[in-house]
Amino acid sequence: MLREPVAALNCNCHRHRFLNSSTGECVQVDIPELHDHKVLAPTAEGLLLLLHARKNVRLLNPLTGQLIKLPPLTTLLPKKYHHWLSARNHHFDADFTASGSGIADDDSTVVLCFYTLRMLGVAKPSDQSWTLLKFNDLLRTAPVMFAARFHCITLDGVMVLEMDPPRLVLAAKRHMWISLDGSAHLVDNGGELMLVHRKLLTGYRRGYDVYRVDLGTKTLFPVNSLGGGCALFMGMYCSLSVPIEGFPSGSISGDNIYLSFDVDERDGIEAYHLVDKSISPSAIF
Template sequence: MAGPLTSPATVASDASTSPWPSLPDDLIRLLASRFLAGDLLDYLHFRAVCAPWRSSTASPRGRGVVEPRFHPRHWALLPEGHGLYPGHPKLHGYVRFFNLDTGAFVRVHIPLFDDHCVLDSYQGPLVLQRDHDTAIRLLHPFTGDILDLPPLSTLLPQMRQELQEVRPARLKLPWLRSVSTAATFADGVVTVLLAFCDLHRVAVATSQDHQWTMSTWHYAISSPPFPHQGKFYVVYVMRADHQAKIFRIDTPLPGEVLQPPKLIATTIADKLRGPIYFVECDSEVLVIGYGGFPFSKMPVYKLADLVMERNKGLLLRGYRGGWLRWPVNGKLRQGA
């Protein structure tokens, strides 16, 4: 296995006297790909070392949103707490991001929050709503790239029935701000799927559209929709027998029609019962629930195994017997 790469900052400090800037272009691109596969900020630091490295590698500016390889997947907006929402005057336009892998923090100046609010994030880019016209915008926090999508207000005429009892009219839009986001990226066109957690409906729009299209159907839900690789996964637990049905909602490609949820798996009630949640681990979707009553055991299944009806899961024992912690080198180990 190859050893760790030299830090870009270390190389930069010796760039004037070392042979690093004169590396062949193909080797520079190879090193850059290694940094980009690890973390976007390392890639940006790599490009900043010297002009030859910058000219030999692709700039993410202008492509930070539309090209997923430039997404800051490992970074999440950090809630400051104490009422200090993004755009609060005391923050002076700065927000902090937290690296989910390394625990590192970075402080970024984003004055856009003066007239935008954050609804969600997807693969790193933030999902914003502009105040004055309710336009939905995807913002790359590190490159400043912005992708514009139609206003949320274009959905109101399509939702007269659901919101007819909401008075006054200005209170209708808040019902649309509790969202979960999924998206696909193809040939420079971004298709965004919004799942409205309070209304149990979804809406779709592309970066070329002028309005959102609301689904004609509702989805059953027992926990918030879980986005993964351009899809939503939702679970509905049957009250009678505690059996759970797992559905998938696909983001349509440009020109395709939004399809209803597709049933992909049904859990066995005596092995996995609600409440049930999804998590991601190493690009796999895991399904976590309870293994019966009392709720002292927590089975963990790979979603792919449930779809293929391979009901082999990992068992987490409750606090009375300690926890089985997973994964450690691909194996379970007994917790203290």
């Protein structure tokens, strides 16, 4: 599901756009469930994790309307934090955005990640409660489901969620410094896991370093290309790599980073070119 500007999300519309990232085809779908549910996160499989009454979690197939119940949030949060789910919590929408959530490799386990709260929940539809994992991190990062496994970035490096029992283990050691005014973004680049380091240069200028995550050697390799045939759309909480041949000729170019509306420096920038690290200014500037 494509993210919409805040104004569109607040218009009480139940019609949303879904993009096939392989073909570039975009379809609109009516989702009546959004009348009384909040979208926690779209998954990489095209499903939606929904929340009803600030506690009831459900998994929706927006194309078929199938709705599957999952354990409530009250079984994930310790009791002393249940007041976070009350109507008086004005930070609810920011705290309970489940970026990087999705379906694990057994096709029956749901991974629910509240990264700003440093909480990760794992459950099957038949479970009575979520299995809670906590992690410490001071970095602004965007986790991702890659090859049906949850990956995130901590102070140690790229971490992967292992099951049985659920635990986070090191997938690739981080060797670059990520300051508090920077951020790190994981993205599935056509079956290859990439890390984009968004860093502050001089003044308000930003730079973007890209690394290939080698899960075999548990290392990060700097690269200046996405493979030539792909472009990257980067947001603060979700990034998407798409093949350019699925889009109208000339609309996007390979090895370019296009910034989402939630990235501060987007104004004035049309694209960032990875090969020579140059910037194409927006046409309105």
